[in-house]
Amino acid sequence: MKLHAGNKHTFLLIALAVGMFGFAFALVPLYDVFCEITGLNGKTNAQAALSDEIAASRAPVDREVTIEFLARAARGMPWEFRPTEDRLIVRPGEMHATTFYVRNRSAHAVTGQAVPSVSPGQAARYLKKLECFCFEQQELPAGGEAEIGVSFVVDSQLPADIRELTLSYTMFHVEDAKHEHLTSQNE
Amino acid sequence: MVAHAEAVPKSRHPLLAFAARWLFTTNHKEIGTLYLWLSFLLFFIAGAMAMVIRLELFEPGIQFAQPEFYNQVLTLHGLIMVFGAVMPAFVGLANWMIPLMIGAPDMALPRMNNFSFWILPFAFTLLLSSLFMEGGAPNFGWTFYAPLSTTYGPPSTDFFILGVHLMGISSIMGAINIIVTIVNLRAPGMTWMKMPLFVWTWLITAFLLIMVMPVLAGVVTMMLTDRHFGTSFFNAAGGGDPVLFQHIFWFFGHPEVYIMILPGFGIASQIIPTFSRKKLFGYHSMVYATAAIAFLSFIVWGHHMFTTGMPFVAEMFFMIATMLIAVPTGVKVFNWVATMWRGSITFETPMLFAIGFVMMFTIGGFSGLMLALVPADFQYHDTFFVVAHFHYVLYPGAIFGTMAAVYYWLPKWCGHMYDERLGKIHFWTATIAVNTTFFPMHFSGLAGMPRRIPDYALQFADFNMVSSIGAGVLGLTQVLFLFIVIKTIRAGARAKARVWEGAEGLEWEVPSPAPLHTWNTPPVIAEGEVH
Numbered sequence: 001m002k003l004h005a006g007n008k009h010t011f012l013l014i015a016l017a018v019g020m021f022g023f024a025f026a027l028v029p030l031y032d033v034f035c036e037i038t039g040l041n042g043k044t045n046a047q048a049a050l051s052d053e054i055a056a057s058r059a060p061v062d063r064e065v066t067i068e069f070l071a072r073a074a075r076g077m078p079w080e081f082r083p084t085e086d087r088l089i090v091r092p093g094e095m096h097a098t099t100f101y102v103r104n105r106s107a108h109a110v111t112g113q114a115v116p117s118v119s120p121g122q123a124a125r126y127l128k129k130l131e132c133f134c135f136e137q138q139e140l141p142a143g144g145e146a147e148i149g150v151s152f153v154v155d156s157q158l159p160a161d162i163r164e165l166t167l168s169y170t171m172f173h174v175e176d177a178k179h180e181h182l183t184s185q186n187e
Numbered sequence: 188m189v190a191h192a193e194a195v196p197k198s199r200h201p202l203l204a205f206a207a208r209w210l211f212t213t214n215h216k217e218i219g220t221l222y223l224w225l226s227f228l229l230f231f232i233a234g235a236m237a238m239v240i241r242l243e244l245f246e247p248g249i250q251f252a253q254p255e256f257y258n259q260v261l262t263l264h265g266l267i268m269v270f271g272a273v274m275p276a277f278v279g280l281a282n283w284m285i286p287l288m289i290g291a292p293d294m295a296l297p298r299m300n301n302f303s304f305w306i307l308p309f310a311f312t313l314l315l316s317s318l319f320m321e322g323g324a325p326n327f328g329w330t331f332y333a334p335l336s337t338t339y340g341p342p343s344t345d346f347f348i349l350g351v352h353l354m355g356i357s358s359i360m361g362a363i364n365i366i367v368t369i370v371n372l373r374a375p376g377m378t379w380m381k382m383p384l385f386v387w388t389w390l391i392t393a394f395l396l397i398m399v400m401p402v403l404a405g406v407v408t409m410m411l412t413d414r415h416f417g418t419s420f421f422n423a424a425g426g427g428d429p430v431l432f433q434h435i436f437w438f439f440g441h442p443e444v445y446i447m448i449l450p451g452f453g454i455a456s457q458i459i460p461t462f463s464r465k466k467l468f469g470y471h472s473m474v475y476a477t478a479a480i481a482f483l484s485f486i487v488w489g490h491h492m493f494t495t496g497m498p499f500v501a502e503m504f505f506m507i508a509t510m511l512i513a514v515p516t517g518v519k520v521f522n523w524v525a526t527m528w529r530g531s532i533t534f535e536t537p538m539l540f541a542i543g544f545v546m547m548f549t550i551g552g553f554s555g556l557m558l559a560l561v562p563a564d565f566q567y568h569d570t571f572f573v574v575a576h577f578h579y580v581l582y583p584g585a586i587f588g589t590m591a592a593v594y595y596w597l598p599k600w601c602g603h604m605y606d607e608r609l610g611k612i613h614f615w616t617a618t619i620a621v622n623t624t625f626f627p628m629h630f631s632g633l634a635g636m637p638r639r640i641p642d643y644a645l646q647f648a649d650f651n652m653v654s655s656i657g658a659g660v661l662g663l664t665q666v667l668f669l670f671i672v673i674k675t676i677r678a679g680a681r682a683k684a685r686v687w688e689g690a691e692g693l694e695w696e697v698p699s700p701a702p703l704h705t706w707n708t709p710p711v712i713a714e715g716e717v718h
Contacts, residue, residue, distance in 0.1 A: 005370075005371055006296075006367050006371045006372075009366065009367045009370055009371065010295075010296065010363060010367050013362075013363040013367070013397055016397050016398070017359045017363070017397050017400070017401045018401070019401075020397070020398050020399070020400075020401035020402055020405075021401035021402070021404055021405050022405075023401075023402065023405075024401065024402040024404070024405025024406060024409075024435055024438075025405055025409075027431075027434065027435050027438070028420060028431065031428070031431050031434060035428075074424055075338070115423055115424070119496060120496055120498075121496045121497070121498060122498045122499070170423065172423075173424075
C-alpha cells in the first residue's frame with residue numbers, strides 16, 4: 001500500500017515528535033555519562049580512589065591551595081552537621097584528613113547519607129578521597145553525636161588557575177529500610 | 188463537501204448554530220481567527236498581570252501584592268505571554284495566511300487544525316484556575332526550575348504540568364499541519380525559492396516546534412514523576428541533579444525564543460518591501476540566515492547557565508556559538524535596511540510597526556550579545572538587565588511584528604480599511620511607552636536590581652517609577668488597538684483586493700474580504716514571477 005504524500009509526511013513528523021520526547025529522557029543518562037567523563041557538575045567519586053591512582057597524584061609540587069569545608073543537613077533531616085575546621089591550606093600531593101561533627105537532634109534513631117560536591121566543578125576529579133564517611137551510610141541513635149572523617153589527596157595535577165576549592169556535603173535522610181542497608185554493608 | 192457543510196438545519200437556535208460553527212469549523216480562516224482572538228484575550232489577561240507587577244514595583248516596599256501573590260502573577264504573566272499570546276498569535280497568522288500565500292485551498296489536515304486550536308482554551312483554563320486553588324498558582328517563574336517546581340512547588344503545579352502538556356500537543360499538531368501544508372499544497376509553479384518569506388520562516392519555526400515541544404513535554408513529565416512517583420531526575424537526594432533540569436529546559440527554551448521571533452522576521456520581510464516598493468533585498472540570504480539561526484539555536488542553551496559553575500571550555504563554546512547568531516541576524520537586519528535603501532517609502536501603520544520592529548528588536552539583539560559574554564553575564568545574570576533584554580526582543584520584537592501583520596492583513600481579513608490616523612497614534616504611543624517601560628530596566632539591572640523580587644533597594648526607585656508609568660501607558664495603548672480592530676471589523680472604507688499598491692503575493696489576488704473558500708482551483712505561478 002502506498003501512502004498519500006501528505007500522510008507520509010504527517011507520520012514522519014509525528015515520529016520526529018515522539019523521537020524528541022524520547023530524546024528528552026535520553027538526555028538524563030547522557031548527562032550522567034558526560035559529567036562522569038568531564039567532572040562537570042562537581043560530583044566526586046562515590047568510592048575510594050585506587051591506590052595506583054593515589055600514587056600517581058602524589059608527585060610533590062611547590063604550591064598551596066585552600067580547601068574549604070561546608071556541611072548542611074538536607075530538608076527534613078533532623079541532624080546538626082558541620083565541619084570541625086572551616087578550611088585547610090594544603091599542598092597538592094600531600095595526604096590530609098579532617099572531620100565533621102554530626103548530632104542527631106531527633107528523638108529516634110536516624111540513618112543519613114552524605115552526598116559530596118566539589119566547587120569549582122572542574123576540580124572535582126582532582127580531589128581523591130581515600131576514606132570518607134560519604135562512602136557509607138551513618139546511623140545515629142536519638143541524641144547521638146559523632147565525629148566522622150574524610151581523608152584525601154589533592155592531585156598535584158590540579159590546574160594552576162585553581163587556588164581555592166570547596167568540598168561540601170549535604171546529609172540526606174535515609175528513610176525506612178535502615179536495617180537492610182546495615183546488613184548489606186556488613187556483607 | 189461544501190454543500191454538505193452549509194446544510195445546517197435552519198430550525199437550530201441561532202446561538203447553538205453559532206457555537207456549532209466555531210466549535211466544528213475546519214476552515215483555515217475561521218481557525219486562524221479563533222487563534223488570533225484567543226491570543227488577544229490572553230494578551231490582555233497576561234497584560235493585566237504585568238500591570239499588577241508594575242504597580243507593586245511603582246514604589247519600594249510592599250504595597251499591593253504580597254510576595255507570594257507577586258510570584259504567582261509573575262509566573263503566570265510569563266507563561267501566558269509566551270504560550271498564550273505570542274505563540275497562538277503567530278499560529279493564527281500562519282493559519283490565515285499560509286494557504287492564501289501558497290495558493291492552497293486550506294490547511295492539509297483541517298480536522299487536526301480544529302483539534303489543535305480547541306485544546307488551547309482548556310489548557311489555559313487549567314493554568315488560570317490554579318490562581319484560585321489552595322496554595323495558590325505556580326510561583327516559580329516561567330522557567331519553573333527544579334527544585335522550586337518539584338520539591339517546593341505548590342499543589343497547583345500539577346495543573347500547570349497538564350496545561351503545558353496540552354499546549355505542547357496543540358503546538359506540535361499545529362506545526363505538523365503547517366509543514367505538511369507547505370510541503371504538499373503549494374500551487375503549481377510555487378517552487379521553494381518562490382515562497383514568500385513569511386511561509387519560509389514559519390516552515391523553519393514549525394520544525395523548531397516539533398523538535399523542542401516534545402522536550403518540554405519530557406521535562407514536565409519528569410517533574411511530575413519526581414513530584415508523585417518517587418523518581419529523582421532532579422533530586423540530589425536520590426542521585427539526580429537539579430542542574431540537569433536547566434539543561435533540558437534550556438534545550439527547549441532557547442529554540443523556543445526563536446520560535447517566538449522567526450515568524451516576526453517573516454512578517455517584516457513581507458511588509459518592508461511592500462511599503463518600500465522594491466523587491467526584498469537578498470531573498471536567498473534571508474532564507475539561509477533563518478535556517479542558520481534555527482540550527483544555532485540548538486547549540487547555545489548553555490548561555491542561560493553560565494553561573495551554574497560550568498567549566499571554562501563549555502563557557503567559551505556557548506559564548507562563541509551565541510555570538511555567532513549575531514551574524515545571520517545581522518544579515519537579516521542589513522537586508523531589511525537595504526530593502527528600504529532608495530525605495531519610495533511610505534509610512535503606513537504596518538510599515539511603522541515593521542520599522543519599529545527592526546530597530547527595537549536590534550536593541551534587544553545587542554543586549555543579547557552583551558549577555559552572551561561570559562564575564563559580563565556574571566554581573567548581568569538574574570538582574571533587570573535580562574528583563575530589559577528579553578522584553579525588547581519580545582515586545583517591540585514579536586508583539587510589534589504581530590501588530591504589523593494585523594494592520595497589514597486586517598483589510599484582507601475583514602474587507603475594511605482601519606483608521607490610519609488611529610493606527611499611527613497607536614504606533615507612536617506604544618513605541619514611546621514601550622521604551623519608557625523597558626529602557627530604564629537596562630540601567631536598574633546594570634546597577635544590580637535583581638529580577639523576580641517584589642521589593643527593591645531605594646536607589647532603584649526612580650527607574651522603577653518611570654518603568655511603571657510607561658507600562659501603564661503601554662497597557663492603555665493596547666486597549667486602543669483593540670478598539671481599532673473592532674472598529675475596522677464593523678465599518679470602514681472598502682478595501683481593494685490589492686490593499687497596498689506595492690504589495691506582491693497571492694494573498695492580494697483574492698478579493699477583500701477573503702471569501703471563506705479560496706484557491707479551490709490552484710493559481711498557476713508564472714515562470715519569472717518571484718516572491
